[in-house]
Amino acid sequence: ASGPSTLSQEMFKPFDTPFFFELSEEGQGNPLTTFDVDPAVNKKTWREFPPNYEIVTDIEIKPSTIPLVYAYTDPEGQRYPAIAYHSYGKGTAVYMGFDSTWRWRKEFGDRYFRDYWGKVAQFLGLAHLLGESAQARVFLDRLVAGIGDRVLITGSIRNRDYSPYVADSVEVTVINEQGKKKDIELTSVKNRPGLFRTTFYPEEEGKLQFALPPKFESEPSELVVKKVSREYQNSGVKTPVLNAIADRTKGYVFTEFLDDYNPTNAVTDASGEVVQPVRQNVWQRVWGRIFGGNKDGGERLRRIADLRAMRESIAYSEKNPFEDKSFIKRASAHVLSTIREMRPKLPLSVDMDLWDYFGLLILTCVILCVEYTFRKLWYLD
Template identity: 25%
Template sequence: MSLVDSPLGDLLPVTLDESQPTGWGSRTASHFALTELGRHSLLTKLADNDDANARVWSGLPGFQWYAPVVRASAGAEVLAVHEDASNQYGRTPLIVTRSARAGKVLFMGTDGAWRWRRGVEDLYHYRFWGQVVRWMAYQHRMSKGLFYSPEQPRMNQRVTLNANRLDRDGNPLVADDVSVQVVAPSGQIQNVVLENVDDTWGAYAGAFTPSEAGDYQVTMVAGASDTPFKTLIHVQQAQIERIGKPARPEVLGEIAKISRGELFSLGQVEAMQNAVRAISVPTSQTRRVQLWSHPLIAIVLIGLLGLFWGVRKRAGLM
């Protein structure tokens, strides 16, 4: 209720009952009921099909408090309502969304979503809030996106292409295939077909291996009527290790001298074996120290007696 009279009050997609500032509570758990819009919304999709999704929502652990919502505001979309509570405007809206200029607003009228982890850990809780974050972060200009990794690819290194294909409302773009045309610096053309990764958010992925260094022109098209999306990938020259360069025996000899070792050439394999066999294995030695006659013990005893004498004398006991 504190947001009603704040600058954010105009963004609320619902009208709240100011005569009930603490909301409504009950010892008996209540549940959500998806609206027709909520049954088909990706925001509330917790199962693969609509019927299974409705069963999941009805079976989620219930909530025991909900906000005093009177009705949804004009232009808002109600995704879920209270399964029982209602008023003169209909059943109480609990999950409501609306657009606010360039942004979006999500209202959830309960605080019991954390209970969804009971028995299934993060299966539904993580999926729901993950979809909320993606829905919130989505902007119209993000309806097409092509990303690649690694960010600085090299020759003969596998480059993974990831594409997001969404419509103006942020829903997945249904396309038979997503084709990517890769033009090498030499002009050679390679067509890469991106396969659908996740049906939920229009994600496609594929890969190719560049054989040349330079700038690769990448053009993505989804469907015959889609507008091409282009980007540039710079492939770096591979750093090939030099082979056939002779070793520097003087440097190796200096290293062997410093480490108290020996340097052998390829023709001195037998001498190296004999040197290894000649290395004696150090035997363990036991050294006994008589503590009762050790000078350190005498110093410690004298120090403690001196400290005892000094403390007593300072205290006036001597």
């Protein structure tokens, strides 16, 4: 859908082709399009926005324009610029190829709608308020990274007359918390005058600043580097495949205690109600087993919610949950309890022959004789 629409078109020929959003490389880490410091979560947020049905498609961006978000109908098809910006004079102009951000309220309320338009106001006006120059900027594709992570660095540089800065490369100085400096080279992007790009792999923890040479009058960008245990963050396990195997074999996949407890992945029972993490003592669990049973796996759901809440509290303290003895103990107990609960209940099969029946007959006779003897001894008859 492109161009102006008419009244008859809006009334009788509504657009029915959905357009979905995809972040560009420049959009990752850009303050205008960043809703979460985790790049994967940020990409997922944009992908899950409700589709738009009216996007300007008959437009081409200028070489020095930086696209932040693309729109598409076919994952393998053409991309159309949906959000982009360009330096103009002393300021910045933001382009939006759609006017349907109100649709975000349907699924997420005001969470992203207000956040986005607040970012637009800051993106356009904060530089003027702080007296920063629009001549040059350095953008990172993430705000937080782990040691050894790939960080994409993009520089948008203008001359003093705000024309694109043309050069084969430009240097950026990386400064750590101790003041140690290291120069890296950003190479020019082909057919994109004024844009320079490179990749950087941080080697130590702490805060890093990326600064252009002083002649460009640019504020430095900051990156927070953390030491991340990969096996606890992204193990590469294909959970859908494991769940499919477990369903066919009547098994179970223990992945719930690896997820943070939050409203988006809260544990729900069969009726859709959120199960709250309630820790029970031994007597409460015994009482529940005797009189309450384990209807719909309620006890297991409470254990899962409890584990997620524990892991969230440990994560807030920036500790590894798998080094916490209480978490490991509770997770192990959950695994053993789940195995016991899901163990198939097989009928007891006993083979008996003639001698077994004869032995039971003799035992019955002995019991009757003993009863008769006691009755005679105590004069019960």
